[in-house]
Amino acid sequence: MQTMLWIIPALPLLGFLLLISYGSRLSRRQTAAIGVGSVLLSACAGLYAGGQLLLHPSLVYEVTLWTWIDIGDFHPAIALRMDALAAVFVFVITLIGALIHLYSAEFMEKDPDYSRFFACMNLFVFAMLVLVLADNLLLLYLGWEGVGLCSYLLIGFWYENPANGHAARKAFTMTRIGDTALAIGLFCIYYACKSLNIVDISTAAPLIFQQNPQEATLIAFLLLGGALGKSAQLPLQTWLPDAMAGPSPVSALIHAATMVTAGVYLIARMYVFFELAPAVQGLIAVIGAITLLVAGLSALTQYDIKRVLAYSTISQIGYMFLALGVGAWTAAIFHFMVHAFFKALLFLGAGAIIESVNHEHSMFRMGGLRKKLPIIFWTFMVGTASLAAIPLVTAGFYSKDQILWYAWGARHGQAWLWSMAWVGAFITAAYSARMVLLVFWGPLKTEVTSRPRWSITFPLIALAVCSTWIGFVDLPHNFGHFTPFSDFLHHTLPLTELRADPTTEWMFQILATVATVGGLLLAYSYYYIHNKRLRHLANQPLFRRLHRLWLAGWGFDKLYQTFISRPFLWVTKANKADGVDQLYSAMANITTSLNQRMAALQSGSLRWYIMGMVLGAIILFGLQLLL
């Protein structure tokens, strides 16, 4: 039974192969059937396997397919391994994947490259599954780059527009920077532990790195580099907003639910190293905290609805990093799962909206869609509520509350980390409210051209349902201590040690609620009742300047352009003709000019020749005298 694990990734791969080789000859219906079906089946398989794990806590799925490379004592295998952590990811990837595929079946139906789209999507699901199921880091790296490739292909899916191509290349290159760091990290790990098998190194690491903790720090740092690239955290976050050039289902699946959280997975998977390197773990927390604020503030100012969601994604992943940083491993994974659901929901909803107001992206040209698109409206509201973490009823509340609490209470927790997270919560609520108010309330600005059918609405509803109840699988301790989720994960991840007194947790929940409500009120008064004083405040030059800065994502793009891409381009252009080659041509020229000089001496005049001979003779004698 264990050995059937390979089925889960194999199905999407099969789908991909079918579509890539027969895509041109298949009808749209068949294409959709293959694309959706393959992922759906692997979702069932994943659910079954996950269920098994739930029932038998000690069980771990392991299967070795074949030896990949075997040189000396370096022998990584093509082998899969599924434990609790992997199971959660498989669950999210396959389930949400299936729903999004279903959604796409209708969403993309007018697109000429229907089969190419599903092929890429299937390939992505496969790669992502390989990433989370890999039992050694080399295979993980394969999945890691594979998802990067798919993200490249899908961001640039509408390739006629050069801007999309640019966004795609940007995404690939920036993540590749992280990947390179990761690769170097792999080398360090191999030479330290003489293996790349995750289980082996995780068990061996503590002993090995007792002597030289700085090596562990180095490795942890390099791994973090990889994670930052993939998960679009500071300072490598700039690619994600541009990645919205891709179709909405892509943004939902890759750039919200799954791929961008690969960094979280990696860190959680390699937690041993980070526990050995507290400095780096602290760094993670800091980066997370800063990112969530930076991205949140940017989200507050965007016009394009998808960019709002993109920045909010960065910000939410910032929360996850914060959680990882303070050692709240399970909380991070919990928030990952919840976020996956409601953010996927939001992106799909946004996609549907954009479709129905014929490809209008700007929220300021939407509005009053409450009545026009009821289903989308309600599901979207659920998602937003979850994002804004409305207390008690939404999943978002539980996961984010956990993180806030641990940011203070966990062993590595800090007061200021908590306060940043708290401010973040406030901002989150604010931009969530802003978004819905602009889109659904107010006067109708753009006429609704088309309405979604069931295969779009069904996934929305399903996700909406999930993003409410999924929160109850891990209730806070003062809510009757019902925590099956973290218990399940504790087979893989360590417990979160507390430094603060658990009984004080309720205070933080109150404060979190305050933040949320505050944020909502702010947005309400600014965008709904158009409060004069606020408006006036916002028109102060300082705020205008801030607005411009945040709208441009804190000007990171500009920074990188001036200091990295432009110089690079200049250098390459300058040396296009290959300076080294000039050297050789110079040598050639010297010889030819020598030839011309010598040929000129062959004047044809006999007297000159005689002169030459006599001179030669004299030189010869002189030479002989010298020697």
Place this chain on the structure above:
Amino acid sequence: MTTASIDNVLLLAGLLFTIGVAGVMMRKNIFFMLLSVEIMLNAAGLAFIAAGSHWGQPDGQVMFIFILAMAAAEVSIGLSLILQIYHLHKSLDIDNLKEMNG
């Protein structure tokens, strides 16, 4: 009678030879160039004779006869060529003959 010492004779020969070389280099007229070459050859011949007498061997004189013969042959061909040249160029200025170069 007094016999000239080998050194002096060689010196004379050397002098003749240099005169010949100088002649060949200076003159523009092919005819005189040929003449100067003859002088050089005879200088060599003189040197041989001196050497022969120095070592009391006939070889030197034998060599000189050969040289004379060779010089004669050479001059004959040379003259015929000079005739041709005059025929073609109406002058004996060697500097006219630089059609081929490079």
Place this chain on the structure above:
Amino acid sequence: MTLIYLIVILLAGGLLSLLAERRSPHAPRWVALITTCASLVVGLLFWIQHYPQIIQSPADHWLERFQVSWIPSFGISFHLAIDGLSLILLTLTSFMGILAVGCSWNEIQEKTGFYYFNLLWVLAGVAGVFMAMDLFMFYFFWEVMLIPMYFLISLWGSEKREYAAIKFFIFTQASGLLMFLAILGLYYIHGQNTGVYSFDYFDLLGSTLPPSLAFWLMLGFAIAFSVKLPLFPFHSWLPDAHGEAPTAGSLLLAGLLLKTGAYGLLRFVIPLFPDQAQAMAEPAMVLGVIGILYGAFLAFAQTDLKRLVAYTSVSHMGFVVLGIFAFNELALQGVVMQLVTHAISTGALFILAGMLKERLHTRNIDQMGGLWSRMPQLGTLGLVFALASLGLPGFGNFIAEFLILMGAFEESRWLTVVAALGLIFSALYSLRIVQKIFLGPQERYGELPDFTVRERWMMAALALSILWLGIYPQPIINTAKPAIVQLVKLMDIKPDTTSQHHYGP
């Protein structure tokens, strides 16, 4: 005896196709196709037949030998021998040969007989280089592969072909003659020490040399091979040759001729001069790394597709040098992989460039764009090989570069880190290729034909092989292992400059 067949088949095929032209201008290509296929079959059979022997990696890693006296008065013999390393490269040679014939199929319309004659003789020369175990003979074949290549470029190349051809010839010839001097020096020093005057590889192996002179001799060899590779400061012939050569010419250059350089370093420089190689390691690795980055930078700037790919070769070969001079098993295995995978991926890119030239009559990527919508299959394959050359996992190139970097990491961390930057730049130029050619808006061209059946088969073969190497490279690794292990052993002895080295039988 198989060994001699491997060469004779190709030579004979060449002469045959020269004659076949009289019958019809299309006859030579069939002759060439049959010949190359035959040599591939022979090679594969040999491989299969010896594979068990290879697996149990014996002490004597030489699988077969063939020796007859040639110029006894100088101790020169016609000596062929083959081990795993040579076997891999030989098979590659025949494989590339078939593809070369394939992509010349319609491209070459005039002087076909002479064309295929040259093609096959290049292959013969390369095969000889990979098997020659007598240094004189090695040089002999080294030249034999050169001259037909010169004709291929100078006769069937594009506009600046003569310049490119002469540049190519003079670069390689000059370096080759230096190597020849070194060979002679080795010959006499060894002869004077031992009284045995012989050009035979195995005789010369153990020879003890005065360090000062040994360094210069080593340099003679090293320069010849670095020019062929090409290593950083000697690379400037490559873009011209690649750019101007006909498709098959570029294919053979990239696929085989560059490999002879790496082979030479592995087979001759290191075993003959272990200490000097050891001393050279640091600067050589530095040059390799410079090559990686320099090549990538130039590739990024180019607008001529073939020149672009040529510079990517410079970059990839930088990895090879880095790996060779790391002297450990991982790196050396990586090198062997890189030789094979680079041949396939870069060769494929050149073939694609050829196809595009056939259809668009330009190599300038600024005049392309949006071709995906016209030729989805060609686009897909182009994407595949661009990804391969940026070292995406799942393709053989990834295995190769990963192993090389991993091996080099043990020797010098910082160099490896700098080299790893190459991964980023490779992403830059590869994606630029894809963007410029296949993506973006498409207005310039009307209907363009997608793959023909022949083209589809060729590209399928290449794509499958590169994927196979990516997910199951073990057969190659096993085959190369005995030879590699020997090398590593040799370098692990790290002998001082006077002691004897033992390598091979």
Place this chain on the structure above:
Amino acid sequence: MAPNDFLALLPLLILSIAAVLVMMLIVANQSHRVIQMASLFLFLTSFLSLFLIPVTLPYAIAPLLLIDSFGVYMMALIVFSALVVNIISYVYFEGKEEGPKEYYVLLFLCTLGACILAVSQHFVSLFLGLEILTIGLYALIAYLRSRQRAIEAGIKYLILAAFSSAFLLFGMALIYVQTGSMSFSLIAHSLALETDLPALFLLGIGMMMVGIGFKLAIVPFHMWAADVYQGAPLPVTAFIATASKGGVLAVTFRFLTSIDGLRFHVLSASLVVLAMVSILLGNILALQQKNLKRLLAYSSIAHFGYLLVAFVPNSPLSLPAMSFYLSAYLISTLAAFGIMAVRSDGTEEAEELASYTSLFWQSPLQASILGLAMLSLAGIPLTVGFTGKFYLLAAAIQNNYWALALVLVLGSILGIYYYLRVINSLLKGGTTTGALPKTAFPYFLVLSLVMLSLLALFILGLGVFPESLIGYLKDLQMGGTTSVY
């Protein structure tokens, strides 16, 4: 005259008799064809007679001549070259304004002179041989006497040659003064005890070098070469480039080795310098040359530089190396000039590189022969030229003349450039088959082409399987019997 003497001198005798015979034929005014056939036959006989020379070598004909295996081999080379020249002459001279008959007489005389040089061991014979050769050449060069270039070349050669032989003679005289003898062996004898050369002797050697250097066209005495090559009729050019230079080289080698002059640092050093400058300058001069005759002239300067490389080490290897390379050079050069002669027509020589464009596609045979010759001169493997260069390098490196070897390599690299240019123009252009010229006298055309193809076969054969020749050259003897007079 002892029968052995007769036998040993047979080739020379045949050559001299041949000259007379041909003259008689002319008197009996036979046709060009007959004379050609006759002289071909006579050359063949003299060539074959070389094999009759008794194996009891070396055989001294005191004091002038010494017939040893080295001498015989050199004579063979010379006569063979003359033979080839003779064959290609018919096709060339037929249809020229000048009656070609006397040409053959002179050819025989020149060949005779060259052969005498090859076996002479005495200044007198040296001088005689040299002058027989040279005076013959004066006439041959200017043979087409109505042509300005021929005349110009003739007078240039005449004056310079006479000038240089004056140097040569004066040098001999000085040496004679110094040593009291003119036979090599005795000179060697009197030098045997010297540790460094006496001044007078040195001066003498120097002046002889000038003379010899001129004949071999070694830098700085090379300037005549290009013009004379260009001006002379093609077969004559071929003869100058091969037979005459070969003879002079042979006697030089013999002289220097038999007096063991190279043990004196002065001489070896100055030879090294001469070799280096010849190699470099010769190749540089040829680089951009558009005229094939001049190109070959310059390249021959370089090639004699290479040959000096074989002299210098003065080691057991230098004799075979020199002989091998000389053979390689002769074969390749003859092939090249042969094709040129075949391509030339009544009015003008086929000397411009442009006139060979796309020859390969018009007449593959001729083009391949010329191309092979070029590759061989460039020293590319598979050709005899490569083996020759290998031999030279071996000789140089065995005695640690690394600098010399490097210069040689540098020279060959330069050389490749212009040889490739020739080959390029052969292969350039379309496959349009142009009409083959010279259909006038098919028999001799075919004969010449057969001869040239034979040469091409030599080029390849000796390139791939040089062992046979190397084996033979290794046990060539020189000198041996020091016949005191």
